[in-house]
Amino acid sequence: MEQCRDLDAGSEIHEKALFLAAEEGQEAILRKLLDSGVNVNARDEWGSTALDFAVSVGHEETVRTLLRNGAKVDSTDRYDDSALHWSVTKEEITRLLLEGGACVQAENDTGQTALCWTAQGGTVPVARLLLEHNANINWQDMKGSTALHKASLRGSDSMVRMLLENGADVNLKEWTTGHHYMPPALEVMWKLSSYCPIESMVETS
Template identity: 35%
Template sequence: MKKFLHLIVLLVFVCGSLPVQAQRSYERFFTAVARDDVATVRQLHQRGFDLNSPDPELTPPLVLALQRDALAVARYLVLQPEVDVEAVNAAGENALMMAALRDHLPLVEQLLARRAQVNRPGWAPLHYAATNKGDHALAITRLLLEAHAYIDAESPNGTTPLMMAARYGREEVVRLLLEEGADPTLRNRLGLTAIDFAQQVSRQSVIDMIAAAIRARRPRGQW
């Protein structure tokens, strides 16, 4: 219902039927988010602006701030109790997923403190953390696992976090996932394993690491 009401407000705005002052506030707000202008965001909030209002592309302000690396605004928004931390953009991405992907460790911590959902159907925050190549990728992945993220979560096509890490992420994240019990033998809907993902980009050290984990899972005498 909340998303529906936001959509109605947005359509009214686009059609030019909102009062001029409301239109200006809307424009000022999203300009401020893009510029990481937390002072203006705070001012508009104090005047009653709805911090859950989506932008014209239906992206929630918190998700947008994280996408734009507008960290001052993101920190302000995540501390406001009325902000819906589960709101998603048109691609189905929420704030925890975006913070994990963009390497924003303190905001991942704050979102977890807000009880953001770690597990969800389809793409999950752990997939995004596994894809992250930033300096905090390992710490973020570990935090999500400590918060009981399902380690073999499947995307809509069956891709797991280990597969994503094998192709896109850091080697230490691959290692952590294997040490914590990720299944290296799983295949996605295309029949690809984590080793296949690593082979696509010629990551030999990752291939060797996953192969060793597969051998360790098998009885002696088998590859």
């Protein structure tokens, strides 16, 4: 029994070392741990895996190593966030995850997809990449918010423009507010007037 307890404690220490190596991009240590049999899909107390750590800080080569060693690309944490949710500012890592089979429409516990997260805090290239992999541009989360709502509230002209170019529906309402847009979004729409007449965006509102 004592031997089993020692083994369990050792495994936990090695898993924590794996998380740290992934977060720091320490490839040599990471490979040594994986070669020694540490579970590549081990989770911490929040449900996060080594892949989540590597993705969140942008260690591309570490992500490649973990995927090659069997990391589950659609593993989710306690909030149902996947690695794809954490890659919103990292185009090449997003591409790796999608090519590795990540579900582009995976939802977290508030109904938000990776595109939702990207619209509110990511980059246009990542959003465009998600759309190229058939992300639902008009997906509504549990509050009824769409990627366009989130980009508008963020005040990102470039994100709003790209979403409109790709068919975002300006008429969808947030269920919690009953509004097409909150006030900041209207300001964004006015900024875009040189690109697209405001009337064409709101004429059917």
